[in-house]
Each structure stands twice: as structure tokens, then as C-alpha cells.
Amino acid sequence: MMTCSRWYPIKRVFSSLDVAVVIHELKDLIxxxxxxxxxxxSTGSLVLKLRGVSGEVHYLLIKPSERLHITRNISRLGCVGRVPLFRRYLNGLKITGIEQLEFERIAVLTFGGRESYRLYVELIPRGILVLTDTEGKVVVTNKEFKGKDxxxxxxxxxxxxPMFRDFRKLGIDEWFxxxxxxxxxxxxxxxxxGIPPEVVNEVLSDRITGLVDKDIISEVRGRVIAFVDxxxxxxxxxxxxxxxxxxxxxxxxxxxxxLGDDLEVLTFxxxxxxxxxxxxxxIPKDFIADELKTLDDELVKTEKLINDLKKELEGLRVRLNELRRLHDLVAVNYEVLDSISRCVWDTIKTSGWDYVxxxxxxxxxxxxxxxxxVLEGTTVELNVREGVKSYLIKLKSGIKECEDKIMKVDxxxxxxxxxxDILRKERDEVVVPLIRKVDWYDKYHWIITSDGLLSIGGRDAKQNEKIVKKYLSDNDIFxxxxxxxxxxxxxxCDGRIPSEKSLYEVATLAACYxxxxxxxxxxxxVFWVYGKQVSKKxxxxxxxxLGSFMIYGEKNYLKNIKLELALGVSINGNYYKLIVGPEDYIRSKCKVYVVLQPGSEGKEAIAKKIIKYFTERERRLKYLDVNSIVLKIPGPSRIVGVSNV
Structure with missing residues (x-):
């Protein structure tokens, strides 16, 4: 097998094995x-909001040529481009199935209800989304496609x-x-x-590199198929x-x-x-670049419009001054102009224009x-058919119109x-969202005590059983x-003796959960014993x-542990973790936190309030989702305290 000391380039698309696994999971979910x-x-993906038979909501993200999965990132959703067409055909329909074609990067979702459709999700390079009717005709696609095939x-x-045939169904002769x-x-x-590169890297031995004979190919074929299965x-x-x-x-x-020593594996x-x-x-890296470009483009357009309008405003003000000066000049010289106008009019009648x-x-x-x-060095143009009075009225009307335009442009x-100013402020406030750091123990309740000891707890009877069987050593604490x-x-414990403070911190979680x-x-x-006192017999x-154990020997008790749990966000660089514990413990590690006690409000409702409180005080938590908070809440609750931020 090949050792990987680094992963390059960064993986951005699904392999055919990824498609197979995600479809298996999606069958149960959607x-x-x-x-x-x-x-x-904001990434250009199609997002289906799905409501399950029990009322649960999932968001299915579909990005052609890239990925297909349930997402909790549901910010910046819209309905533009061809999405209204997909909405028109799919809204209200039931997902009746999902499958993978051959062992290829193509998934097919089937829909039923008032109409029946099939949605083809092409995760291959230059792939597209295609919705077809019962006759297989294209109803809507994210874009038309024309290629050589x-x-x-x-x-x-x-x-x-064009597709690869499922390599698992091909015989040795076809492989060869x-x-x-x-x-x-x-x-x-x-x-x-068409075998995924990660499968080849995992299965293929370092000694097998160049061309090989049929026996070696048969061995490789067996390894690959067994590994994939x-x-x-x-x-x-x-x-x-x-x-x-x-x-x-x-x-x-x-x-x-x-893997190389410089890499780590995070499990989910x-x-x-x-x-x-x-x-x-x-996404944040791409999102930040896109958001900055959008804001910069909008700023450039806004600045250009402001400059153009300022020039127009300057011209209008010059014009207004000219009209006012002309109006005053005509008004002051009204009798002179009126006399000239009458003279011209009489001359035209008697002698013609040549003598005016x-x-x-x-x-x-x-x-x-x-x-x-010419009046006082200024040339005045007067229509003798209308006269000086009409001219003054027109000048007044022009002045009013110019003043109105100036007011509107201003x-x-x-x-x-x-x-x-808002765009500039938004640009200055563009932040890289914090990313949730995931560790192996995040699948359990957990706390790292003030002494630095890791404690994990089961979310259900099955997990209770697992952590005792897999992780509890004789000198650990149960x-x-x-x-x-x-x-x-x-x-x-790793050979150390927990302090009273550490015991209290874990006991708080044990009581609350x-x-x-x-x-x-x-x-x-709350009681505690050593691991060697715990038996499954x-x-x-x-x-x-399931999840029940026998305790032998004396129990050590921590009396009257208060059912009060603080939940906060611990930030380290560009990463965050949601942590729980007694308020003093959380206060020492988090700038923003809330304190919960048993109450009557549901976990999801409380979670939404917590998210609102957190995101108002730390804008980088824009991808904080309800589910991750819900998992930390023991049950119906009420918020009894918050951090002083």
C-alpha cells in the first residue's frame, strides 16, 4: 500500500465510491x-428542502460535477436562474427512490405524486442536472449541453x-x-x-507498479472488489x-x-x-473571495454613478444660475425689451424682417x-410672437424645473x-467564518476537565455500552x-488522579444528561467508581x-449536584468547538455562553435562541447550525444566564 505524506490537490469532487456510500445513507434519510x-x-448548488414522514427537515445539496449530500449550511438561499422551473415541477412531490447508475458518478432521484419525474445528477466533469418525464424527455436542466457524444x-x-461499466461485474478477461x-x-x-484513485492507493501494493500478468491482475481484482464491498x-x-x-x-x-506523520484522521x-x-x-475561502468581489463591483458601480450624478448636478446648478440671471435681467429691462418687441412687430407688418x-x-x-x-453685455433671445411677458413666464418655469431636478439628483x-458607506462597512466587516473543529470524541457527550483529563459520556444505551467496553480501563473513573x-x-485518567474539581465538572454533565x-x-x-469495579457479568x-452494568465494591458519592449546564463557544484560531460544563468552567474558556436549567421550552427552540445570541456577539459563527446545539441540550430547558459580552 502507498503511504501518503500529503494530499494534493485538495479533494473537491465525489468519486464513484463516495456516490455509492452517500446514496446508501440518503435512502434511509430522504x-x-x-x-x-x-x-x-451561494455556491451555485440546487438545494431541496425535504420534509420527512415524521416532520423532520433535511436540506439536500446538489452541485453538478462535484457533490450530493445533506447540508446544514442553509444560509444565502435564493431562487434565481432556472431554479424556479425546478421548483415548479418538484414542489409537493415525494421522493420515491434514489440509485446509482452502474458504479458511476451519476445518481438518479425518482419523484412521484401528481406527476412522476426522474432527476439525473451528473457528478462527472462537465456534468449537469436533468429532470425528465415518464417518457425520458428533458423537462428542465440547469443548462443545455452539446458535446461530441x-x-x-x-x-x-x-x-x-458515456459511462464506465461496474468493474465489480467484469470478469478477469475484461479486466486484462x-x-x-x-x-x-x-x-x-x-x-x-474507472476505479477511484483512493481505492487504488489503498489496495495496490508498492511492489506492483508497471505492467503485470494475468495472475497479478486477478489478485488485484480480488483485492479491489473485496475492499469496495x-x-x-x-x-x-x-x-x-x-x-x-x-x-x-x-x-x-x-x-x-x-498516512504520513503530518496528517491526521477525523472520524464522523x-x-x-x-x-x-x-x-x-x-466554502468560506471561496465565499469570502466571491463576497469581496461582489462588494467591490458594487462599490465601483456606485462610485461611478455618484461621480456621474455630481457632474450632472454641477451642470444643473450652472444652468440654474444662468436662468436666474437671465430672468432678473429681463425683468429689470422689461420695458426696454417690450418696446423693442413692439417695434419689431410693427416693422415686420409694414416693411418686413429685413428692416428690424x-x-x-x-x-x-x-x-x-x-x-x-444685447442687454448689459448679455444676448437675450426673444420670440416676438409670444412677447416679453410670456418669455418671463417660461424663464420662471425653467427655473422651477431646474430646481426640482437639482433636488432630486441631490x-x-x-x-x-x-x-x-454601507458597502464600505460591509466590506470592512467581511470575516472568515469559524469552522467547527471535529474530534473523534464529538460523537459522545464530552468534557476536557480543568486538569486536562478527557471524559466521554454515552448519548444512549448503545453508546453507554460501547464506551465502557472500548475505552474504560481498570484505573479510569466510571x-x-x-x-x-x-x-x-x-x-x-492516564495514570493520574482526578482532582475534586475535575470530578465535580464531570459530575455536572452526568447529572444533567x-x-x-x-x-x-x-x-x-452522582457516584463514581474505578473501572475495575465495573462488570458486564x-x-x-x-x-x-444494553447499557447496564454491575458495580462491585464501595461507591463514592458527590452529593446534590445542581442540574445547571453552561454551553459556550471555545475559539482557537479559525476553529471553534461547542463545550459544556459548570458555569465557572465555561466562563474560563469562552467569551460567549449561556446557562441552562430544566424548563419547558423544546430543545430546538432553545437552540435557535442560543444561535441568535452567539451570532450577534461573534459574527464569525455564521455557520453555526441548530443540530449541533440541540445535541448539547439535555432536554426541555430555560435560559437562566448569559455571558457578560
């Missing part, structure tokens, strides 16, 4: 769900792109035939058979990250057997969760009836200046609330259920 609405997001146009029969046309085995496996049966979703920078480099459906409960976390780290200069006229335009008269400029129906907590919270208790006793004739 089949039988109704399409509540259809959107697009096919053409996809609305109203015509949909043609699939396809591989023989390539210079290396790696190229043949990836380009000839095992991953499909039991995927282990992970993210590969840099230990130094914590930058995410790749997402996989399995734990790599060997589902592939959907892993992929969503992965792209949430990549004797009336003191500088020039004239007989076709328009205009005479030009108002528009002021609005644009305010808009410019802790449990003195009530039936509570999380088991263990403290990994128990039936006592749901029933509204004010306090509970029941006395003769008795049976221990």
Missing part, C-alpha cells in the same frame, strides 16, 4: 420525504453521458483487456476501469487534515491504513456529516420669429453616498447519576440489558 421547496445557494436539450430524449492498453497498472485501474458494507467516514494547519485536505469513506458518524463539514471549511435691425436688434431668425437683443446622490436512565461517563433533567429535578447525587439467573 426516501418518502416531500419536497417542501427548491432553492439555489450527446446533446441535452429541453423537449428531447435525455441521453446519458482494458488494463493491457495502458502503460501502468495505476493508469489502467483509474482510467480504464467491505466499505459499502461498513463505511468509516473520515476527513484527512493537516496536523500543523488543521486544513482539510480530503474526505473518504474509509480510514486510510497508512456519517458520510453526509463528513462531507458537509469538509466543504464548510472550503433699426429697432435695436443684433440678429434674428425669421423662420422661428426669434430676435437677439437626494439620489445622498442615498448613493449612504449606500456607499461515573453515573444516582438515577435510572442516565449517561455513563468515564474519565480517562440524565432523566432528572427531563423530569425537572433541581439536583441529583450479571449474577446467576439475572440479565443485564
Amino acid at each position: 426516501v418518502c420525504s416531500l419536497v417542501d421547496n427548491v432553492y439555489n445557494d 450527446r446533446e441535452v436539450v429541453i423537449g428531447r430524449k435525455y441521453i446519458l453521458p 483487456e482494458k488494463l493491457s492498453s495502458y502503460k501502468s497498472l495505476i493508469q489502467g485501474l483509474t482510467r480504464g476501469l 467491505e466499505v459499502l458494507k461498513k463505511p468509516e467516514p473520515v476527513i484527512i487534515a493537516s496536523k500543523n494547519t488543521h486544513e482539510y485536505l480530503a474526505f473518504l469513506t474509509f480510514k486510510p491504513s497508512r 458518524n456519517s458520510f453526509n456529516e463528513a462531507v458537509d463539514n469538509y466543504f464548510l471549511q472550503l 435691425s433699426k429697432c435695436g436688434v443684433k440678429d434674428y431668425d425669421r423662420s422661428k420669429g426669434i430676435i437677439k437683443v 437626494e439620489v446622490i445622498n442615498n448613493l453616498l449612504m449606500k456607499r 461515573m453515573h447519576a444516582d438515577i435510572t436512565g442516565a449517561s455513563v461517563f468515564i474519565i480517562k 440524565s432523566r432528572g433533567w427531563r423530569e425537572g429535578f433541581g439536583n441529583l447525587d 450479571a449474577p446467576a439467573g439475572e440479565y443485564l440489558g
